[in-house]
Amino acid sequence: MAMMAFYEEFYGSPSSPHQMGQELLIHIEKSYKQIYALFSAKSDDRFVFTSSSAESISQVSFSVYKNGGRLTGKNQFITSCIEDAAPILSISKLEDKGCMLKMAKVKDSHVTIDSIADEISPRTAFVSLSFASSLTGVVQPIYEIAKLCQERGIIFHVDTSSALGKVNLDLEDIGAHFVTFSGNAMHAPVGTGGLFCTHTLQNKKVNDVALSPLISGEEEKLHLRGGTLNVPLLIALGQASLEAHENINLYCTEVARLRDKLENQIKAAYPEAVLFFHDQERLPHISCIAFPGIRNEALLYALSRKGIFASMGG
Numbered sequence: 001m002a003m004m005a006f007y008e009e010f011y012g013s014p015s016s017p018h019q020m021g022q023e024l025l026i027h028i029e030k031s032y033k034q035i036y037a038l039f040s041a042k043s044d045d046r047f048v049f050t051s052s053s054a055e056s057i058s059q060v061s062f063s064v065y066k067n068g069g070r071l072t073g074k075n076q077f078i079t080s081c082i083e084d085a086a087p088i089l090s091i092s093k094l095e096d097k098g099c100m101l102k103m104a105k106v107k108d109s110h111v112t113i114d115s116i117a118d119e120i121s122p123r124t125a126f127v128s129l130s131f132a133s134s135l136t137g138v139v140q141p142i143y144e145i146a147k148l149c150q151e152r153g154i155i156f157h158v159d160t161s162s163a164l165g166k167v168n169l170d171l172e173d174i175g176a177h178f179v180t181f182s183g184n185a186m187h188a189p190v191g192t193g194g195l196f197c198t199h200t201l202q203n204k205k206v207n208d209v210a211l212s213p214l215i216s217g218e219e220e221k222l223h224l225r226g227g228t229l230n231v232p233l234l235i236a237l238g239q240a241s242l243e244a245h246e247n248i249n250l251y252c253t254e255v256a257r258l259r260d261k262l263e264n265q266i267k268a269a270y271p272e273a274v275l276f277f278h279d280q281e282r283l284p285h286i287s288c289i290a291f292p293g294i295r296n297e298a299l300l301y302a303l304s305r306k307g308i309f310a311s312m313g314g
Contacts, residue, residue, distance in 0.1 A: 002235055002236060002238075002239040003189070003232040003233065003235045003236040003239070004232075006024075006027070006231050006232040006235050007232050010023060010024055010027070010231070012024060013228050013229075014028055014228075014229055014231060024231055027231070027235060028229070028231065028234060028235075030238065031234050031235050031237065031238025031239075031241075032047065032238070033238075034238040034239070034241045034242040034245070035047065035194060035237060035238055035241045037241070037242075037245055038164075038165070038169070038241040038242075038244055038245045039169050039170070039171050039179070039196065040168075040169070040170040040171060040172070040173075041171045041196060041198075042171070042172070042199060044199045045171055045196050045197070045198045045199055046196070046197040046211070046222070046224075047194060047195070047196055047197075048194065048195040048197070048211070048222075048224045048225055049192075049193075049194055049225070049229070049230075049233075049234055049237070050193040050194060050195055050225065051191050051192070051193055052182045052184075052191070052192075052193040053086060053159050053161045053180045053181055053182040053185075053193050054085075054086040054090075054182075054193075055193060055214065056159075056180035056181070056193050056194065056195035057086045057087050057090050057128070057157070057159060057180050058086070058090040058214060059195060059211070059212070059213070059214045059225075060128070060157050060178045060180065060195065060211075061077070061087070061090040061091055061094060061126070061128070062090075062094075062212060062214060063209060063210065063211045063212045064077070064125055064126045064155050064209055065094050065097065065099060065125075066212050067209050067210045067212060068125050068126075068155065068209045069099060069125040069126070070097070072125070073123065074122075074123050074124065074125035075098050075099045075100055075123055075125065076099070076100045076102055076119075076121060076123045076124040076125060076126075077091045077094070077099055077100065077101055077102065077124075077125060077126045077127075077128065078102045078103075078104055078116065078119050078120070078124060078126065078127045078128070079091060079101070079102075079103065079104070079127070079128045079129065080103060080104045080105075080106055080111045080115075080129060081103050081104075081106060082106050082109065082111070082133055082135070082136075083128070083129065083130055084130065084134060084159075086159070087128040087129075087130075087157075087159070088101070091126075091128065100123075102119045102124075103119075104116050104118075104119050105118070108138075108277070108280070109133055109136045109138040109276075109277055109280070110138060110140060110141065110280075111129060111140050111141070111145070112141065113141055113144045113145055113148055116145050116148060117148060120148075120152060120154065124152070124154050125154065125155060126154065126155045126156075126157065127145065127149055127154055127155070127156050127157070128156075128157040128158075128159075129142065129145065129157070129158060129159075130158070130159045130160075130161070130162065131158055131159065131160045131162065131163040131169075131174070132162050132163050132282075132283050132286075133162070133286075134161065134162040134286070135286075135288065136276060136277050136282070136286065136288045137162070137277065137282035137283040137285070137286025137287070137288065138277050138280050138281070138282055139163075139167075139280075139281045139282065139283065142158055142174060142175075142176070143173065143174070143175060146158075146174060146175030146176055147175065150175065155177050155178070155209055156175070156176045156177050156178075157176060157177065157178040157179070157180065158174055158176040158178075158179050158180075159179075159180045159181065160174075160179055160180070160181045161180070161181045161182045161185040162185060162283060162286070163283055164181050164182075164185050164186045164244065165185075165186035165240075165241075165244030165245075165247070165248065165251065166248075166251045166252075166255075166283050166284055166285055167248075167251070167252060167283065167284070168248060168252075171196060171198050172198075176198065177197070177198060177209070178195065178196065178197060178198070178211075179195070179196040179198060180193070180194065180195050180196075181193060181194050183236075183237045183240060186240050186241070186244045187240055187243075187244075188233075188236050188237045188239075188240035188241075189233055189236050189237075191230075191233055192233050192234075192236065192237040192240075194237070195211075197211050211224055212224075213225055213226060215227060251284050251285065252284055253284075255284045255285050256284035256285075259284060259285060259286075259287055262287065263275050263278060263287055263289065266289060270291065272291070272292050272293060273289055273290065273291055273292075274289065274290040274291075274292065275287070275288075275289055276288040276289065276290065296312050297312075300312065
């Protein structure tokens with residue numbers, strides 16, 4: 001609802017000097033503050049409003065190549081095999097420019113600090129990981145890996161989409177140089193996302209990598225993303241950030257309790273069900289369960305008949 005007025009009444013361009021355009025500035029500033037508050041971000045952390053985490057990750061990967069690896073010869077990029085498609089595909093597209101994609105090994109759905117260290121070489125420029133797995137919910141050892149990257153002078157990127165609004169996130173504590181997310185992961189509209197270029201990047205142990213735009217354009221986004229600012233979607237992302245921030249304790253406690261109750265009742269009703277990673281640190285809203293002896297298609301059909309809409313595949 002928060003965004004509708006900006007389609008119907010306040011539909012000017014914020015880069016225009018007329019009254020309708022200038023009236024938007026206070027609303028834009030309010031939305032940015034709501035997004036910053038969700039991440040406990042500081043004023044010198046730079047933010048780019050994007051369409052998704054996929055766009056944000058592509059912009060980060062391109063920037064590290066263009067302003068770092070291409071100039072220094074550091075052409076090795078590291079991620080893991082349990083990442084979503086965006087980091088793997090965005091880095092893969094740089095292979096024809098001489099970059100090398102390395103996959104860190106995974107143990108019990110964890111990317112260990114040792115598996116990252118094993119892949120690091122003098123030519124490593126970039127490590128890209130998710131805060132937690134969107135499939136299993138297992139939280140990764142991001143803080144330890146961030147420290148390793150700082151010590152080795154390597155740019156570190158973390159995607160927080162699956163954890164957004166589910167656990168407390170603090171940019172400074174995460175310790176990454178770039179942090180990305182998709183807004184629809186916390187019930188903002190599809191087509192919203194963000195990219196933080198954190199003040200951690202100013203650490204003198206890391207070569208400064210400037211953020212480059214994927215789409216060249218206007219000054220209103222600091223030349224970091226072309227096209228007129230989509231004010232209604234930004235307003236919606238700000239409102240979703242506010243609501244996520246206000247309800248974070250509910251997710252950390254009550255939603256985790258409901259997740260455990262669901263898993264226990266499934267296990268009681270179908271003892272053959274296998275609960276994965278329930279003894280590890282997980283996000284409060286994700287369960288990973290296998291149902292031996294039941295075909296995927298049959299289960300999807302039965303769930304659909306009950307008004308539960310699931311899908312197959314990644």
